[in-house]
Amino acid sequence: MKTLVIIAHPHLDQSRVNLSWMKRLQEDTSITVHDLYAVYPDGKIDAAAEQKLLLEHDRIVFQFPFYWYSSPALLKEWQDIVLEYGWAYGSEGTKLHGKEFVIATSTGGPAAAYQAGGYNQFSMSELTKPFHAMANLTGMRFLPSFTLQGVRTLTDEQIAESAEALVNYLKQQM
Template sequence: MKTLVIVVHPNIEQSRINKSWMQALQEQSEVTVHQLYPAYPDFKIDAAKEQALLEAHDRVIFQFPFYWYSSPALLKEWFDRVLAHGWAYGPGGDKLHGKEWGIAISTSGPQISYQPDGHNHYTLDDLTKPFKATSSHIGTTFITPFILNGVTRVSDEELAQNTLDYVKFVTSMQPASV
């Protein structure tokens, strides 16, 4: 199983959570870590290059901090350019069929805030539906997301354990999201 992790953080040097996750993955020989912001500071995505990278892997995980109930902007641009008609969907668009597709996100909002009666009104399951719908549209299996909530209250010890859990999430089989 060859896994590609696409890291989407506009300022990874200042990051605590995503940097910890990414650095741990960079020690895993069977995982390819690909950072979008350093690769495309001008937002000009090389779709052919990204498609070749996707074709060379069996599982793709998008790792990012939750920004305005979604991903940082470059990932949306990446989806718009890379998941092309006739390649990812539509006639002949079967290049990703059968692959696993997932997301790993960090949020500052605590878990309790992501409830119908909580501060953010919607669950993360609700808010991440566009990623799940995209996965369905391109014929991939959407795996249960890896989520770390309330990041400002996570201690260094908790982050160290969570980072080990994350490596396990990325490197082992995961159940499909229901």
């Protein structure tokens, strides 16, 4: 199974978690790592090139820090530009049908903050529903997310362990 990890972090060089994850993912030859902010520093996305990448892979992963209850802006722009009507959805838009989709995300706040009655009032499952809806609309199979929470308090060793766990998770046949 060929896996494409689309990373969206506007300050990846300052990220302990997402940078660690990316470096570990790059060591695995069965995983293609695609850093949107590095490829498109001007924000001008090449839809044809991105669609070609999607077609070449069986599992699509969005990796991002959880920003304001969603993804960083360039990933949303990517969705708007790349997932075109007639290509990704609509009666003729079947190019992604049957592919698997995973979210790999991190939160600064602890898991307890992301539940009913918690600081943020909603679970991660509830907050990531738009991504699930996107997968459904485009014919992809939404797989359980890989989420690391409370990252502000994690040691370097815990972050390295999470990077290894992410690679293992993405290599599983689900």
